[in-house]
Amino acid sequence: MLELPEVIHISRQLGEQVTGKKVIRVLPPTKNHKFCWYNGAPEEYAEMIEGAAIEGAEGFGIYVEIRFSNGCKLCFNDGVNVRLIKTEALPKAYQLAIAFEDGEALVFTVAMYGGIILHRGEYDNEYYQKSREALSPFSGEFRAYYDKGMAQSKQTLSAKAFLATEQRFPGIGNGVLQDILLEAGIHPKRKINTLEDTDREKLFSCTLSVLQEMIDQGGRDTEKDIFGNPGGYKTRLSKNTYKSGCPHCGGEIVKASYLGGSVYFCPKCQPLMII
Numbered sequence: 001m002l003e004l005p006e007v008i009h010i011s012r013q014l015g016e017q018v019t020g021k022k023v024i025r026v027l028p029p030t031k032n033h034k035f036c037w038y039n040g041a042p043e044e045y046a047e048m049i050e051g052a053a054i055e056g057a058e059g060f061g062i063y064v065e066i067r068f069s070n071g072c073k074l075c076f077n078d079g080v081n082v083r084l085i086k087t088e089a090l091p092k093a094y095q096l097a098i099a100f101e102d103g104e105a106l107v108f109t110v111a112m113y114g115g116i117i118l119h120r121g122e123y124d125n126e127y128y129q130k131s132r133e134a135l136s137p138f139s140g141e142f143r144a145y146y147d148k149g150m151a152q153s154k155q156t157l158s159a160k161a162f163l164a165t166e167q168r169f170p171g172i173g174n175g176v177l178q179d180i181l182l183e184a185g186i187h188p189k190r191k192i193n194t195l196e197d198t199d200r201e202k203l204f205s206c207t208l209s210v211l212q213e214m215i216d217q218g219g220r221d222t223e224k225d226i227f228g229n230p231g232g233y234k235t236r237l238s239k240n241t242y243k244s245g246c247p248h249c250g251g252e253i254v255k256a257s258y259l260g261g262s263v264y265f266c267p268k269c270q271p272l273m274i275i
Helices: 004-018 042-049 126-133 142-152 159-164 174-184 197-216
Strands: 023-027 036-038 054-060 063-068 073-077 080-086 096-100 104-110 114-119 254-258 261-265
Touching (some): 004 080, 042 096, 063 126
Antiparallel strands (some): 023 096
16 A cells, blocks of 8 residues: 555656656546546546646655646555556556557556546545645654644554554555554554653654655565565565564564554564553
8 A cells, every 4th residue: 555655756756757758548447446536537537638748746645646737637545556567568457547659658556445536636635635735754844743743642542543543644554654663662552641752752763764764765565666566675564574573572473453454563572551
């Protein structure tokens, strides 16, 4: 699923690889997906962007957005996979394809769920707006925003709930959360009212350092880029690694269902403190 490291990396790739390309054909879905959302009918997308050129791409929160020369924008999120391939190599099943005059195409497929939204700047979705307006974790204002969120949140929230729910920090989700909490030494179910000042500082600093490491290495190895290659960041706690034991102490990693997704943690390195 797309989270901030992949959003940033994929938007950069798209900016480098497809900026300037002219759209000659937009192909509607060849396979309907129950949990793929569009803005209107995808069959209408052709009329909106055929003949336009791509001006660039940007990433924010949980969205990647492509800009076209006629003012249209195409954003996608969550479980949407985008690949840049030769037009003659189009797969049989996809949820949208955009063919360019140079013989390449962007192909969009959806895994679990996601939106492929073409709009003219008027997209009024709550999640989109929160992502668009969110402060980057690497901005100078983020620390004050983070501290205010910590102070004003219900103090019985867990660390996972604080970081990865209610769109407090769009782009920080259940995926990137695992390594952030491991490096901070904080159990995902630990309540924020049990955090000492040193714990809070560690959580903040690890949020920034782990996200930066993920971005610098092209996203997580559990996700793929526009060429189908996995990210270069080797996840420490994920579905790929948790059976290998804790990377710090070698102890057994626990997998549990919590707040709508799986969490992984080391009971020794991330003790659950209760008051």
